[in-house]
Amino acid sequence: MLEKPTHFIRSKIADQIKQGQLSAPVTRFPPEPNGYLHIGHAKSICLNFGLAEEFSGRCHLRFDDTNPAKESQEYIDAIEADVRWLGFQWDALHHASDYFETLYQWAVYLIEQGDAYVDEQSADAIRATRGTLTEPGVDSPYRDRPVAESLACFSRMRAGELPEGAAVLRAKISMASPNLNLRDPVLYRIKHVSHPRAGEAWCIYPTYDFAHGQSDAIEGITHSLCTLEFEDHRPLYEWFLKKLPVPSKPKQTEFSRLELEGTVTSKRKLNALVTEGYVRGWDDPRMPTIAGLRRRGYSPEGIRLFCERIGVTRKPNTIEYQILEGAVRDDLEGRARKGMAVLDPIRVLVENWQEAPLALDIPWHPKHPEYGSRTAYFGRELWIDRSDFEEDPPEGFFRLSPGGSVRLKYGFIVDHVDTLRVDGKIDTLVVRYDPDTRSGQDHSGRKVKGTIHWVEAETAKPVDIRWYGPLFTVPDPARAEALATVINPDSLVMRTAWVEPGLAHIDPEAYWQFERVGFFKQDPDSTADAVVYNLTVGLKDQWAKKQN
């Protein structure tokens, strides 16, 4: 077993424990329920829950539900399901909205201390006076209004007496700060919107900045991990912890977010893919959402392996998609049941087989006898894949060709006799099987170069295959001006395959490998009459690579 690779956050915690500054870390995964979780969130989930697990600490799931205009119960439910599916169990479930009353009292406290004021300027006016990157902002005319006046106005805000946009609560820090986040940031705004959890209780809602650090403090979070874009918010995060009578002092640490080649990981863009109909939903197997990856057939263990492999740093990075696929293949290799399916069939007639189909008992996995076995059949009429026969075989081709021989895996060696055509197109391959070469009891001493997969035609069942390719045609779709221009029109190809009987029944949980093809997972659209398989990821194929 390989030791887990270390990274700066892991070493920091280990060090703090060794120094006696920390007994166990308390972390949190703080999603906003305004969309589905994606692979980038998986990195954060693995980090937060993983660290807590590793150092015998605790990890909370906390919904950052401070903007009811964008949030919904649908997302809350989906997020909980995704975290659980990834294999993590939170030690506590919280919502920023649980702290609305405390946060309100703290806002009042800030006003009383002269550290916040109600600003009745319009949003436009506030924006216009914020200054620019190089020029300082201008103080609001309300900045120095009496405390009592702010207090009175703030309570009118809470009471619902003011329309949206009429006033906001602002921290009184400095309009000249080079850090824009410190130029009297907005702490509360009016939103006459009902909240998925708090209902109609509030019509003013705290901003991220005013809610996040304090929520961390209330929960006793020791390590508040977030992505790099929040780095400029850290001074503000710390300002509140210093000004307010909070019960603990969490520390924010930033790491770089995950960028995955060939995908977009912004909720806005993912949402656009859904609403504009480029995919069937948040859980479409082409989506980099947790729900999409799950439906596609990626295992939680594979995703966790991926997150471990990519590491955690502060360096901007774009991970090659094949690293994700590699991790998933590595996990699925030992997990999947292996069966035979023919996706692009060509008929094979075994002219010297006269008997009824022969039942073969084949283990589901050569290295895992505990997975059991199934029955497949060999007979007079078979299907093999069109790509396994070449009339004019290139150098190094060792599948079936005119006059050649090949082993039908788990069956017999067959020798090509004839090629029959219909309208010029190859229709049937006539072969003879060698009775001395039955798999497992081969006394012939014959050696053939190739082994191919096949299914017996009489017992085979049809299934639907959803063959997926990249959703985009470019490696960096996030930079495209419009997603529409980089959508891959062939990201989903529907087809039918012949499978051995053991692959034709519904089994929503199982992971499958179609030998020599790829890993597959049954889609929830499957019915008893029509099983649907999603391509998870293809097998590595050196031969195909050599051909290009």
Place this chain on the structure above:
RNA sequence: UGGGGUGUGGCCAAGUGGUUAAGGCAGCGGGUUUUGAUCCCGCCAUCCGUAGGUUCGAAUCCUACCACCCCAGCCA
């Protein structure tokens, strides 16, 4: 342009003054193999954004420069 960050092989990533500059993925070569899969073995940076400097000795310290990312929501 003000502030905050980051620069180690194709992609990740260890490394924090003395190492032949870990490891993973990809790639290449070979072995095993009834999946051209898996598995196994070997190869793959005289060099750490660039240029100077300090030092017996630097990817690690100093200086300058360059490149890229983030910030001007009453989003998170």
